[in-house]
Amino acid sequence: AGSFCCWNNNRVSIPVFNLLPTSGRRRCCLYSSTQGFNQEEIRQKLRAFPGGSVDLLKQDSGVAVLTVNNPARMNAFSGSMMVDLEEKVSQLENWTEGKGLVVRGAAETFCSGSDLNAVRAISSPQDGMKMCMFMQDALTRLLRLPLVSVALVEGRALGGGAELTTACDFRLMATGSVIQFVHKHMGLVPGWGGAARLVHIVGSQNALKLLGGAVKVDPERGLDVGLADGVLEADEDTPGASTPVQQAEDWLRRYTEGPVPVIQAVKKVVLAGRELPLLEALRMEKEVFGTVWGAPANLQALASKSKHK
Numbered sequence: 497a498g499s500f501c502c503w504n505n506n507r508v509s510i511p512v513f514n515l516l517p518t519s520g521r522r523r524c525c526l527y528s529s530t531q532g533f534n535q536e537e538i539r540q541k542l543r544a545f546p547g548g549s550v551d552l553l554k555q556d557s558g559v560a561v562l563t564v565n566n567p568a569r570m571n572a573f574s575g576s577m578m579v580d581l582e583e584k585v586s587q588l589e590n591w592t593e594g595k596g597l598v599v600r601g602a603a604e605t606f607c608s609g610s611d612l613n614a615v616r617a618i619s620s621p622q623d624g625m626k627m628c629m630f631m632q633d634a635l636t637r638l639l640r641l642p643l644v645s646v647a648l649v650e651g652r653a654l655g656g657g658a659e660l661t662t663a664c665d666f667r668l669m670a671t672g673s674v675i676q677f678v679h680k681h682m683g684l685v686p687g688w689g690g691a692a693r694l695v696h697i698v699g700s701q702n703a704l705k706l707l708g709g710a711v712k713v714d715p716e717r718g719l720d721v722g723l724a725d726g727v728l729e730a731d732e733d734t735p736g737a738s739t740p741v742q743q744a745e746d747w748l749r750r751y752t753e754g755p756v757p758v759i760q761a762v763k764k765v766v767l768a769g770r771e772l773p774l775l776e777a778l779r780m781e782k783e784v785f786g787t788v789w790g791a792p793a794n795l796q797a798l799a800s801k802s803k804h805k
């Protein structure tokens with residue numbers, strides 16, 4: 497109880513996430529050893545390609561900032577950064593006070609995908625698939641966090657960087673930024689789950705256009721196809737103007753304002769609706785409903801006789 501399953505390939509059932517209670521959440525992997533997935537072995541292989549970091553700042557406001565930090569390589573993901581990412585996702589899975597998450601890149605650019613130096617060194621299909629499973633697992637768990645997440649896209653989000661934006665609930669694009677699934681130009685397709693998520697976000701027709709054409713998506717086009725949820729205007733000339741991260745946090749506030757259990761419950765019911773067949777989603781909704789019905793926020797709202805004008 498308290499979790500549900502998906503991925504019945506090879507008759508393996510994988511817990512998706514735990515709903516009750518929020519504390520002591522169990523970490524779960526998308527793949528198991530039956531599919532050749534040994535997380536510790538892959539971690540060790542990835543650590544052989546160091547450089548950069550993925551940094552997590554958890555704030556008292558309940559909104560965390562996750563920064564992809566490798567500016568010398570336009571925030572490309574080294575192997576050790578993939579391990580960092582997975583570790584930071586684990587920390588967020590256990591963050592009971594969390595409500596929101598901003599995912600960004602250091603030095604005013606988002607992420608240029610996987611580090612091509614590492615890619616060259618692990619170009620065997622077997623190793624590539626292991627890296628792919630590791631990143632699919634980390635990014636699926638990122639999207640399934642009971643936090644409302646937004647990718648703050650400044651500069652470029654290329655290849656795996658574009659895939660990372662799809663592992664957030666929302667995407668905010670800064671003026672002049674570009675999201676581009678450049679995989680076709682690299683003789684590849686997305687492997688970090690980016691294609692599957694893109695279809696959910698923009699529909700299969702648009703996904704085919706964006707992947708098949710390796711289209712440069714600027715903010716205008718992003719809004720048009722539904723990949724972007726908002727555009728941040730540059731405001732460098734105004735003294736005291738808020739930074740892009742502050743702007744992203746302000747934008748997110750409309751969804752994260754309120755008690756932690758309620759915000760987390762909202763994300764959970766939406767996630768259930770997005771990932772589960774209807775009957776299972778309805779059951780899950782009932783379970784989550786049970787956690788908020790008669791809970792302090794609900795009782796307080798009833799006592800205050802609030803009107804929704």
Ligand SMILES: CCC(=O)SCCNC(=O)CCNC(=O)[C@H](O)C(C)(C)COP(=O)(O)OP(=O)(O)OC[C@H]1O[C@@H](n2cnc3c(N)ncnc32)[C@H](O)[C@@H]1OP(=O)(O)O
Nearest residue numbers: 568569570572608609610611612613654655656657678682
């Ligand atoms: C999952 C599949 C994948 O993600 S495959 C990887 C997809 N990504 C790419 O192919 C990105 C290739 N890089 C580029 O197109 C350009 O570097 C971009 C990002 C447009 C930036 O161009 P520009 O502003 O001219 O800077 P630059 O090329 O001089 O780059 C600065 C330094 O960063 C490096 N860099 C950039 N991207 C990567 C990467 N993905 N892996 C490793 N290094 C990368 C560049 O090589 C350059 O380094 P250096 O200064 O020459 O030492």
